[in-house]
């Protein structure tokens with residue numbers, strides 16, 4: 001009864017049959033371009049739906065990893081949902097991976113002017129520990145799913161926390177707008193990548209990452225000894241860390257330490273400006289660790305630069321274009337909810353006042 005839902009044989013899903021070859025054909029064939037565009041939209045919407053479900057359900061799936069023989073009997077419905085989600089991920093991603101692989105075979109992927117994608121790097125990856133084999137399609141689908149989550153969910157969560165703080169603190173928002181307008185001007189093309197040397201904008205982003213890190217812990221790490229004779233993997237600050245112990249870090253609490261961050265509970269971007277306790281803060285812990293929203297060391301987030309770029313561009317443009325206020329009678333609610341990231345329990349509702357119109361927007 002608990003077997004996986006019936007698997008469609010490879011090649012039989014509508015996505016495999018239609019979209020994969022179309023994406024390959026579409027590069028050169030003018031006549032099919034409108035169909036390609038529609039197919040792409042359809043794929044993007046399907047990816048969003050599957051990833052959204054993954055983000056909201058992944059925590060619940062963790063229980064299935066403990067004694068699976070038992071937990072899959074106890075949590076039958078959850079087990080079935082996980083298998084169904086996994087099947088849909090594979091049905092969606094594997095045809096796209098195959099389409100990309102076909103481009104490789106036809107020598108298109110490496111051509112000048114054709115951007116290299118994440119899947120291109122996975123297709124050429126070899127695993128030395130496994131005799132230099134390639135990744136399987138299932139492994140590539142898992143990595144794509146992980147990359148989608150890692151590259152979008154945390155950034156989206158932080159963007160919303162930043163805007164919530166700016167709505168709740170109009171004086172900080174006004175100061176930020178002043179800085180942006182001084183660099184970009186009023187109107188025009190908005191904040192572009194080349195404008196992003198704005199210290200207060202960076203400080204606002206860093207302060208939101210301090211108070212609202214989307215991960216309150218990092219991935220579990222292990223204390224692995226160099227050789228079997230090592231009695232202990234490490235002695236840190238007088239604490240003995242046993243061999244193979246699972247180690248984690250209280251990322252959120254660490255950034256609330258009053259000894260390091262005076263008035264720690266307050267949203268005060270100035271602490272990241274010159275003279276503040278967070279000026280020149282080390283983002284990934286190479287020099288020192290005062291807080292670590294991106295983790296630290298070898299397994300620290302590889303997307304730090306991209307995340308900061310996305311956040312500064314998005315927030316910079318939102319603040320430059322409109323004044324953001326709270327909805328009358330509805331104070332911003334800073335309660336948290338744990339999804340795959342820590343998000344706002346009640347998504348931000350704000351009034352945006354761009355030039356002459358007033359819009360009520362639900363982010």
Ligand code: HEM
Pocket residue numbers: 147150151152154155158213214215217218219220292293294295296298299300301302303304306307
């Ligand atoms: C505000 C945005 C982001 C935050 C706060 C964040 C935070 C983190 C954290 C805490 C980790 C775990 C580090 C550890 O275990 O020590 C991580 C891992 C990772 N992040 Fe990010 N991240 C963000 C954005 C991104 C973006 C934009 C990408 C890619 C485009 C990305 C890709 C990854 C990947 C692939 C890993 C796994 C690395 C590994 O296991 O070695 N992240 N991130």
